[in-house]
Amino acid sequence: MIQVNQMVKIYGFKKVLNGVSFTAAKGEITCLIGINGAGKSTVLKSIMGLTPYKGEVLIDNALLTPVMYEEITFIPDSLTMPSNMRIADCLSFMADFYRNWNAERAEELLKFFELSSKDRVSSLSKGMAAKLNLLLGLALDCDYILMDEPFSGIDMFSREQITNVFTSELIEDRGVIITTHEINDIEHLIDKVVLLQHGKVEREFYCEEVREQEGKSITDVMREVYKK
Amino acid sequence: MRKYMVTAVLLVFAVVTIGTYYAQASQETPPNYKLTMVQGDASLVEGIAVYGNYVSKDSTFGIERAYITTNGTDYPDEKSAISQSLNRRPMKTQLDRWIEEHRQFMRGKTNTSGFYENEEMLAYVNATVDTKRSNDPSAKRNAKLSISLLNKQKNNTLEITSDINVDHDISDMYVQNVQLVNQQLVAMVFLNHSAKGYVSEPQIIRVNLTTKEITNEPLTLPGAKSVAANGDNQFVRLANQNLDHTDQWILSVSKDNHKKAYQVDVKTGQISPLTFQGHEMLLNNIMNAYGQKIYFLQKAVSSKENIGFAVVSYDLVSKEYETTLKNTNIDLSENITYAFKQDHLYIMGYKNFKGNRLYVFNLTSGNLEYEGKVVSTEAANQAEDEANMDLDFIDLDQF
Amino acid sequence: MTEEQKSGVSFNIREPVYIQVVRHFKEQIATGQIGAGDKIPSRRELAALMKINANTAQKAYKEMEEQGLIVTEGNSPSRITQDQQILSSIRAELIESAVDIFIGSIRNIQIPVEELVDIIKTKYTSERKLSPEGGDTR
Amino acid sequence: MRAFVKLLNFEMNRFAKIYIGLMVLTVALQLAAVTIGANHWLDSANEAMRVNQWTLEQYHNMTGYIQLNSMMYARYNGLLYFGPIFLSITVLLIYSCFIWYRDWRGKNTVVYRLLTLPSNRANLYFAKLVTILLFVFGLVALQIILVPLERLIAQSILPAELYRNISVFDFLKYPTVLKVLVPPYFSEFVLYYGLGITGLIVLFTAILMERSYRLKGIGLIVLYLAVLAGLASVPYLMGYNRYDSYFYPGEIIGACLGLIVIIAGGSLWYSLYLLRKKISV
Incomplete structure (x- = not known):
């Protein structure tokens, strides 16, 4: 389980996160939702130590330190590999540094995503780059995956393939936190939602429970929260 | 693995090349010379060093500066900048000995001629001129006299300082000699006027150790100037450093390159010119004073190819002249280096003068008391090494 | 090829997905598309097929087991129950809940019952002609 | 330690092409400088001998040996010989900053990947530091082996009587920038x-x-x-x-x-x- 306790982050003079606390269980897909600039990706970056923050992040009740980055991987919203590298080089780079790199699965995903290992990163389209980015995270046997806007701004066909991945065994018993600002066609993919506003967690709920008890969709709850 | 090729190749290439370069560089050291005695009294060369240039034919080295002592050679350039500045002189000097004994007292005291030592005390007199130049010519410039007195028994230090002001054109003050005269420190100080021309003006400073009162009295040497005017050029030299058998300072003043000599009584400061009637030409020769004798070095006594030299002594008390040393085979004009230490004359020959020889003559008796040779320790190429060494300076650890 | 045709199910985002899944299975049984004892896809296959969350599929299967709709021994694939009594009650239940929903939405128009019955009769029979294999119940 | 070696290798390979280019340029320009220099001295010697009707021996007695040391190159065609050295220094200085900033640059912000690697971040720091040092010492080593090579070239051009053969150590002792870069x-x-x-x-x-x-x-x-x-x-x-x-x-x-x-x-x-x-x- 990922536990975020009282995370505070100040950019310049703006308190982007003002005591954010939530949990994301292993085996569930948790979605951080917030309008643009609400600090969604800041939360992910802070969890991964990519930007300093106050507060505490626990992974299975242990304070997260860089040495534990094999148990949790981060897929940012853009590919983070040198542009002159070929896809094959990216894979061997990951194999170099991650003991839990699963090479077979990487090959499977290459075929599934229809990527050729000889292509150069700089030549990839936005959709292909997003898929490679996803591959580099998924081909790791790790318990938790953080994904920043995995679906935003990519072509229909790639979005389809990524959705398939979300419902596949690749994700099944892993703890996944994704961030997005529009939820419509992935509502039923998500187990749990954490709504961010003004640097705080406005609501944290399981989607099925809200549907069952309040008969509301995630979009309805979002409208309620962001109307105020 | 091709992937690691660049790193591996560069790492090995750098380490191997740089490693072998410095390994070889440390092998190629110039030969180690020693000042070895041919005959005479070895104590005369204790703590002295001869300096020279090592110039090797096969030019592995170009020109290397060498300091040679009785126990080996030191090549300053061989060492890095750091170790060079650590020990400028290869042998232990009087200053080093004092530093070893009284490390704290000796801090910042580097002018050897400013010290006076006896069983109970070690005294140091220092004079510094304030470098701030005020543009008002008439304004005096302040200078500071500082006297430190270390009581050896009680190991405590007495500091006496006083501000005096000097003419505005004084550039620096240099303490030449310090003596103790019944509880009074007496120091001979040269004040250098260098604004217009250059005039060095001797003064005596007396420090009463009980009342701690400091007085400075200019020495009006008849015929010598004490104020600098344009184009003046007056140098003063103290001929005797060590006054253990006399209480007379011997000053030689050269103004516009003709010389005068004076005798100054340490106790009274009374000045009496030395005119050397009948031997006026002696005045122009190099002079050294020790005890109550003044020694003159006359070059080129024999007329042939003006080779050889003679030493004439003048007794301050009996006022008699005596030729104490005559030599006919050393040509002092050819760059032979020589230096006086108390009543000895050290002469070091150019390499073709019987090969890097050092001679020490006793000025009073005139006889040769030491002869030494600079010899390389590697027996294999001694001759060649000797040919490559050219001595040019003697360091007698005096100033 | 929209997602609906592929999985044959489109989800109402305001109603718990697992309930819609269970209803989907009940419809399949009621319409005879799957018979008693037939094997049904595993949880993972269903999630992938219907593009729903694996936990939701899991919850749907648990619900169906509780209702006795399906039977799972060990980890072999689940099967539809052989119990005819349950199977027949499913059809009745579906019809009743559809009608409840219809009545709930038509009641406030206060239309006399006879007129309502005539409209349904004409619409129901004409519609039959249009799509012989039967429309989806929403 | 394993991560450090891999990161070091990763950083090295990212700059390898430019670095190898620098090395090739240095070799080319310095050899050119030596060849041109030696030929120049040969021509001027021949010219002087022709004008004054001297034999090689006489010319040598008149002008003495040519010191094949770095000072000679500095005076004669300094730019050609020392140009690549200063260029390399500048490039490496600039790259000492760029080696960090390049990770933040562009849309593929590599720094995300580097900072989230499952190893102590000190490895990343030392990988970049050692990379720069290896590049520097590589060039120092190159200069050390170039000097004897250049001497051979000069010797192949100049007749023995004209030059004085001096060792690599002497060559580098003369007060040029090499005295600091390759200290004796x-x-x-x-x-x-x-x-x-x-x-x-x-x-x-x-x-x-x-x-x-x-x-x-x-x-x-x-x-x-x-x-x-x-x-x-x-x-x-x-x-x-x-x-x-x-x-x-x-x-x-x-x-x-x-x-x-x-x-x-x-x-x-x-x-x-x-x-x-x-x-x-």
């Missing part, structure tokens, strides 16, 4: 490159401060440099350049070495702290 004595090599490495560590610290505090960092960097200036002035306060200073030369040198260790150690510790706690993408 190992103790000087350690001293100069110790200072160089300290400088590099200070530069990395300033870069990491900027990357951690961004705009606010500028003030911090000025403060940091002020502290360094303060520390660096200690030897002068101790009277390094005064003959009658209170401190003995040994104490002043000790203080200097101590300062270098403090500056390097302190900056290194601070850089690793920034990388661990304060760096921001």
